[in-house]
Amino acid sequence: MVARPASDGTVAKALDVLDLVASFGRPVRFSDVLEQSSFPKATLYRLLQTLVSQGMLAFDADRSCYTMGIRLVRLAHVAWAQSSLAPIARPHLDRLSAQVGETVHLAQLDHAQVLYVDKRNARMPIPMYSQAGKVGPAYCTGVGKAMLAYLPEGQLPAILAQQSWHRFTPKTLTSPDALQKELAAIRARGFALDDEEHEPGIICVALPVMTSGGAVLGALSVTSTTSHTDLDALCAYAPLIRDIARTIAQETETWRFPEEDAHSTRKRA
Amino acid sequence: MVARPASDGTVAKALDVLDLVASFGRPVRFSDVLEQSSFPKATLYRLLQTLVSQGMLAFDADRSCYTMGIRLVRLAHVAWAQSSLAPIARPHLDRLSAQVGETVHLAQLDHAQVLYVDKRNARMPIPMYSQAGKVGPAYCTGVGKAMLAYLPEGQLPAILAQQSWHRFTPKTLTSPDALQKELAAIRARGFALDDEEHEPGIICVALPVMTSGGAVLGALSVTSTTSHTDLDALCAYAPLIRDIARTIAQETETWRFPEEDAHSTRKRA
DNA sequence: TAGGTTAGTTCCATTATTTGAAACCTATTT
DNA sequence: AAATAGGTTTCAAATAATGGAACTAACCTA
Numbered sequence: 001m002v003a004r005p006a007s008d009g010t011v012a013k014a015l016d017v018l019d020l021v022a023s024f025g026r027p028v029r030f031s032d033v034l035e036q037s038s039f040p041k042a043t044l045y046r047l048l049q050t051l052v053s054q055g056m057l058a059f060d061a062d063r064s065c066y067t068m069g070i071r072l073v074r075l076a077h078v079a080w081a082q083s084s085l086a087p088i089a090r091p092h093l094d095r096l097s098a099q100v101g102e103t104v105h106l107a108q109l110d111h112a113q114v115l116y117v118d119k120r121n122a123r124m125p126i127p128m129y130s131q132a133g134k135v136g137p138a139y140c141t142g143v144g145k146a147m148l149a150y151l152p153e154g155q156l157p158a159i160l161a162q163q164s165w166h167r168f169t170p171k172t173l174t175s176p177d178a179l180q181k182e183l184a185a186i187r188a189r190g191f192a193l194d195d196e197e198h199e200p201g202i203i204c205v206a207l208p209v210m211t212s213g214g215a216v217l218g219a220l221s222v223t224s225t226t227s228h229t230d231l232d233a234l235c236a237y238a239p240l241i242r243d244i245a246r247t248i249a250q251e252t253e254t255w256r257f258p259e260e261d262a263h264s265t266r267k268r269a
Numbered sequence: 270m271v272a273r274p275a276s277d278g279t280v281a282k283a284l285d286v287l288d289l290v291a292s293f294g295r296p297v298r299f300s301d302v303l304e305q306s307s308f309p310k311a312t313l314y315r316l317l318q319t320l321v322s323q324g325m326l327a328f329d330a331d332r333s334c335y336t337m338g339i340r341l342v343r344l345a346h347v348a349w350a351q352s353s354l355a356p357i358a359r360p361h362l363d364r365l366s367a368q369v370g371e372t373v374h375l376a377q378l379d380h381a382q383v384l385y386v387d388k389r390n391a392r393m394p395i396p397m398y399s400q401a402g403k404v405g406p407a408y409c410t411g412v413g414k415a416m417l418a419y420l421p422e423g424q425l426p427a428i429l430a431q432q433s434w435h436r437f438t439p440k441t442l443t444s445p446d447a448l449q450k451e452l453a454a455i456r457a458r459g460f461a462l463d464d465e466e467h468e469p470g471i472i473c474v475a476l477p478v479m480t481s482g483g484a485v486l487g488a489l490s491v492t493s494t495t496s497h498t499d500l501d502a503l504c505a506y507a508p509l510i511r512d513i514a515r516t517i518a519q520e521t522e523t524w525r526f527p528e529e530d531a532h533s534t535r536k537r538a
Numbered sequence: 539t540a541g542g543t544t545a546g547t548t549c550c551a552t553t554a555t556t557t558g559a560a561a562c563c564t565a566t567t568t
Numbered sequence: 569a570a571a572t573a574g575g576t577t578t579c580a581a582a583t584a585a586t587g588g589a590a591c592t593a594a595c596c597t598a
Contacts, residue, residue, distance in 0.1 A: 010556065010584075011283040011319050015340075022347040031574065040558050045576070050280050055379075064575090068348035070379045071284075073355075073386065076345030077402020078291040079337040110339045117342070132346050279555075279585065300545060309587050314547070333546090 013039070017047045018056055018072075027065040083108070085209065085218045086117045089248045093120055093220075096244050100222050100237055102229075103128070105204075107143035108218040110135055112162035114144040117218065126225050128202050139163040139179050140172045142194035142206030143219035148179070149186040150208045150216050156183075172197045191238045193231055194221075201226045205234045209245045211253055220245050282308070286316045287325055287341075296334040352377070354478065354487045355386045358517045362389055362489075365513050369491050369506055371498075372397070374475075376412035377487040379404055381431035383413040386487065395494050397471055408432040408448050409441045411463035411475030412488035417448070418455040419477045419485050425452075441466045460507045462500055463490075470495045474503040478514045480522055489514050 020036055021028055030048065037044050048066060051057040055071030081087050089106050097104045097120035106118040113135045130136060138144030138159065148156060160176045173179050186192045192206045206221035222237045289305055290297055299317065306313050317335060320326040324340030350356050358375050366373045366389035375387040382404045399405060407413030407428065417425060429445045442448050455461045461475045475490035491506045 009319055009323075010279045011316075012323055013556095014280040015323050015325065018344065019340075022344055025347065025351070027351075029574085034574095041575085042558050042560095042577080043556080046556080047280075050278055054278075054281055054284050056284065068344075068351045070352070070377065070384060071288075072344060072348040073352045074379065074384060074402055074404065075287065075291055075337075075341060076348045077400075078294065079341040079345045080349075081402070082294070082296075082337045083339070083342045108339065110343065115339060115343060134346075135343065282585095298545085303545095310546085311548080311587050311589095312585080315585080 014047050014050060017044065018051055021057060021066055022068065027060060027063065027067045029065045033066070083117060085248065085252065088251045089118065092244045092248050093118055096220070096222070096241065099240065103223040105130060105143055105221045105223060106218060109138065109147050109216070112138060112159045114138050114141055122224070128223070129199055137164065137198065139165065140168060140194070140197040142192050142204035142221045142223070145182065145186060145194070146192035146206040146208045146219040147216050149183040149192060150210060152214065168198050169196050169200050171195055191242070195231060196226065203231055203234060205238055205241065207238065207241045207245050209249050211249055217249060217252060283316050283319060286313065287320055290326060290335055291337065296329060296332065296336045298334045302335070352386060354517065354521065357520045358387065361513045361517050362387055365489070365491070365510065368509065372492040374399060374412055374490045374492060375487060378407065378416050378485070381407060381428045383407050383410055391493070397492070398468055406433065406467065408434065409437060409463070409466040411461050411473035411490045411492070414451065414455060414463070415461035415475040415477045415488040415490070416485050418452040418461060419479060421483060437467050438465050438469050440464055460511070464500060465495065472500055472503060474507055474510065476507065476510045476514050478518050480518055486518060486521060
């Protein structure tokens, strides 16, 4: 319902601009941004200036274009280090990656979408959409379906309502009903599969990372290509992934910020 | 000069709050933030609310505390991926780390300070201040001095004026004059050394990463402890570091965004 | 359990910032 | 020399932010 807070908050607008610039994934000139933005020229101009002077964006005078600022990079590290799963999961992702030699993903739900939080490439990297920091659809990816299948009662409808149901490939499930059946199958089977539903030739096995209380923290997947292996073979990894997911979940619950003393060191100069 | 833009921009204030929350490095309650902040209660409250509703912060209702938001995490990745040096340097850092077995840093200048952009731990990790995403002083760290020494004419005075000149150890250089001499020595020698100037027992060799045009992009360092080795031994790594720095710089110049097509895929749903 | 203390939230008249159409630059192009 | 594109500044009107104080909820404390 909070779709577009319309004329609310200057901060919101500035952040929208930040997102917009980020979405280009490359340095952009003023006019590039203007074209994509719904703000009037003068307003956009000032918002960009603010972001630059705040260090969230940087302006390269030589090429007269905007890039991500160094302050954002700094926040980036803090954010990543705290996005509970990522730092805890890191060594386990390494382990999983080493054992299976395939592409490995760690994802979390971001609104109704999948946010790839971390990734390890296969020994022989394969080109694909996913990338740490990118968001992808939930209804047609392994990690997405794994999380949806184990979501607490009642949360699912709202999320389904926000899916785009775009048919990426002939195998994409494009309706809530079809997906509901698939989710039931996932629960019965104990893990999720992506059978080229998002990208042709890309397949994966995925399992959710869940607390003992049943909360879905994220999901792990092992991804490969049809030219290299098949779903049956990937299924064999499910138990290993489950073990690792369980370990990560346990550590999340145990750990919960062991470094309560860290701020004594940090006094600002 | 732009020390504290005082009563300028709501965006600035919101971002200050964001930084503040980030600086705790852990989930914080409202009152924790209030204590550290100069904003009145109501104002801070609303700023936090804005940040939460914008997804830059997340509010954990159970523990009633604020953490980094998922939107920030997402921006974080984009920022990191674009902070030109980091992604390009990554494999080279790995290589350097593997070859020397010591702690390795990649840093960039953030205003007048050093921002550690990436890091590899030594085979036997040693406790020290630096950490990816942290900022440190420029005048008394290896990477900082390496960058200052090769800064283009005219930029140095402004930066020196912003140093704190705090005496961290007996060996810290605490005046612009002393540092200027040291920088000349660095240029003569071709690389920078940190002889326990920031932390007792911590020493390092550092070299700048520079474009062929002479612009300072960042710096690389190999760090160790006096109990484990000495400066003379570290100096031996200088040529290797120089090679790697040069490679990184070259790739930065060649590369410059090879993925100009990436946005065709990304169309918003 | 009344009485107090802390922590978080809302109100609202005042104040300050943001807004954006249009005018204005300043290189480039025709 | 005139026109265009890309960027920057102005200024009165519109809008959003401010913060003191009042309020609520939860948790102590005696």
